[in-house]
Amino acid sequence: MSNSQTIEKIEQQMFLDVIRERRSVRAYDPSVQISREEMTEILELATLAPSSSNLQPWRFLVIDTPELKEKLLPIAFNQQQVVEASAVIAVLGDVESYKKAEKIYGQAVEAGFMPVDTAKSFIERTVGMYSSLSPEVACQIVFTDGGLISMQLMLVARSKGYDTVPMGGYDKAKFVEAFGISERFVPVMLIAIGKAAKPGHPTTRLPIEDVAFFNEMPSIEE
Known part of the structure; x- marks a missing residue:
C-alpha cells in the first residue's frame, strides 16, 4: 500500500469514528466553555453543507451567556442541558x-x-x-436545508471533541417572542453543544433491510 493510500485509509477511519462516536448527550460539564473563536470555526465548517440553489438560508442564534440560557430553560421545558452546555445554538431558516x-x-x-x-x-x-413561493413551500425548503446543516454542525462538533444534542422539544412561539425573532426566520431546532459530563446512551438502529430498498418499495410495510 502506498503512502497516499495509507493516508486515505486513516482519514476514512477518522471520519467513520466521528460518525460512530456521535451521541445525543444530555449531561454536560458546565465548567467547559467553547470560545467564540472556536464556535465561529465550527459554524463556518458547518456552512459547507448543501442548500437549495446555494441560498444558504440557515441563520444561527448562539446563546452562551448564563442569563440567556436561564431565560431559555423554561421555554425548553427545563431540560438541564440548556444551562449546563457551553451554548445552545438555535438553527433558524430565513424564508427570504x-x-x-x-x-x-x-x-x-x-x-x-x-x-x-x-x-x-x-x-x-x-x-x-x-420570492413567489407560498409560505408553506418556503418553510419546507428551509426545514430541509436546516436539517442538513444541523447534522453537519453536530459532526463538526464531534470531530473537535465536543458533544451535542438536537432539541425539538421547546415552545417555538415562546422562543420567538422571548428572543425577538422576526417572522422572516423560522425556528428549525435547538442544538446544545459542549463537553459531555457523562456519555450519551448507546442506541441501536433498525437492520438496513428494514429501511433500504433497491428500485422499488415493498408492497406492504409493517
Whole structure:
C-alpha cells in the first residue's frame, strides 16, 4: 500500500469514528466553555453543507451567556442541558434568503467559479422563483436545508471533541417572542453543544433491510 493510500485509509477511519462516536448527550460539564473563536470555526465548517440553489438560508442564534440560557430553560421545558452546555445554538431558516442571491452569486464570480452573465441569469431566476413561493413551500425548503446543516454542525462538533444534542422539544412561539425573532426566520431546532459530563446512551438502529430498498418499495410495510 502506498503512502497516499495509507493516508486515505486513516482519514476514512477518522471520519467513520466521528460518525460512530456521535451521541445525543444530555449531561454536560458546565465548567467547559467553547470560545467564540472556536464556535465561529465550527459554524463556518458547518456552512459547507448543501442548500437549495446555494441560498444558504440557515441563520444561527448562539446563546452562551448564563442569563440567556436561564431565560431559555423554561421555554425548553427545563431540560438541564440548556444551562449546563457551553451554548445552545438555535438553527433558524430565513424564508427570504433569496435577498442574498446577488451577494452569493457575486462571490462565485469573484472566486472565478461563474461568469458574470451566468451569475446575472441565476440571480434573476432565483429571486423570481423563491420570492413567489407560498409560505408553506418556503418553510419546507428551509426545514430541509436546516436539517442538513444541523447534522453537519453536530459532526463538526464531534470531530473537535465536543458533544451535542438536537432539541425539538421547546415552545417555538415562546422562543420567538422571548428572543425577538422576526417572522422572516423560522425556528428549525435547538442544538446544545459542549463537553459531555457523562456519555450519551448507546442506541441501536433498525437492520438496513428494514429501511433500504433497491428500485422499488415493498408492497406492504409493517
